[in-house]
Amino acid sequence: MSLELHGHLFSSYTWKALIPLYANGTPFEFRAMATDRPLSEQFAGKMHPEGHIPVLVDGESVVVEATSIVEHLAVHHPGPAPLIPADPADAVVARMIDRVFDNYVMGNMQRVVSAYFINRDKPELGLRDTPNEAEIAGGRARLRQAYRWLDSWLGANTLPPHVSLVTCAAAPSLFYADWVERIPGDCPRVSSLRAELLALPPVKRCIDDARPYRPFFPLGAPDRD
Numbered sequence: 145m146s147l148e149l150h151g152h153l154f155s156s157y158t159w160k161a162l163i164p165l166y167a168n169g170t171p172f173e174f175r176a177m178a179t180d181r182p183l184s185e186q187f188a189g190k191m192h193p194e195g196h197i198p199v200l201v202d203g204e205s206v207v208v209e210a211t212s213i214v215e216h217l218a219v220h221h222p223g224p225a226p227l228i229p230a231d232p233a234d235a236v237v238a239r240m241i242d243r244v245f246d247n248y249v250m251g252n253m254q255r256v257v258s259a260y261f262i263n264r265d266k267p268e269l270g271l272r273d274t275p276n277e278a279e280i281a282g283g284r285a286r287l288r289q290a291y292r293w294l295d296s297w298l299g300a301n302t303l304p305p306h307v308s309l310v311t312c313a314a315a316p317s318l319f320y321a322d323w324v325e326r327i328p329g330d331c332p333r334v335s336s337l338r339a340e341l342l343a344l345p346p347v348k349r350c351i352d353d354a355r356p357y358r359p360f361f362p363l364g365a366p367d368r369d
């Protein structure tokens with residue numbers, strides 16, 4: 145049965161779906177979205193309720209939402225990477241931390257990036273002459289709040305072994321969030337986690353494949369990572 149992932153190599157949520165595929169050596173075809181026309185006019189955009197990527201097509205099944213793609217892969221294409229912890233109580237914690245990374249790290253990183261676009265739902269329309277400073281300040285403040293919460297949580301809890309749902313959520317969100325608002329020195333556990341994640345082979349592959357697109361990062365990509 146054929147497996148297709150529709151997305152873009154620079155898209156953080158596409159990485160979230162690529163990481164488990166790479167970690168388990170799952171064969172699939174990557175379908176790159178065109179960036180010069182609305183996503184809503186392309187296959188993946190028509191499949192998702194709000195026209196987002198990634199979208200996984202597994203035979204007759206269309207799976208939207210990156211977390212659900214990871215869950216789908218765990219059930220239908222299992223491999224050596226323990227995507228969802230076997231212990232139900234540990235799985236609940238992994239899902240909770242997945243939500244924290246998506247809602248409060250990825251979400252606030254995207255909030256800042258979106259402040260540079262004319263229309264956040266239509267990135268193909270290009271960048272604003274003047275970014276929305278209130279949105280940038282608000283997103284950055286929330287990121288600092290999320291880093292502090294995570295640092296404290298990591299001090300009292302242990303993450304599941306890599307590569308899990310948490311890895312898939314944490315790697316792209318911390319990768320890009322740190323470009324938007326650097327992880328402060330008083331959050332050493334979050335900094336260490338980011339470094340550890342970036343060194344994992346499936347994450348490194350996402351980072352390297354996305355390198356050619358760095359000039360498109362609206363804030364300017366830093367000269368590191």
Ligand SMILES: N[C@@H](CCC(=O)N[C@@H](CS)C(=O)NCC(=O)O)C(=O)O
Binds near residue numbers: 155156183195196
């Ligand atoms: N809740 C979605 C969010 C996906 C998302 O925000 N994708 C971004 C790319 S990283 C997107 O499609 N942006 C294009 C747009 O909003 O038109 C998920 O978890 O898959």
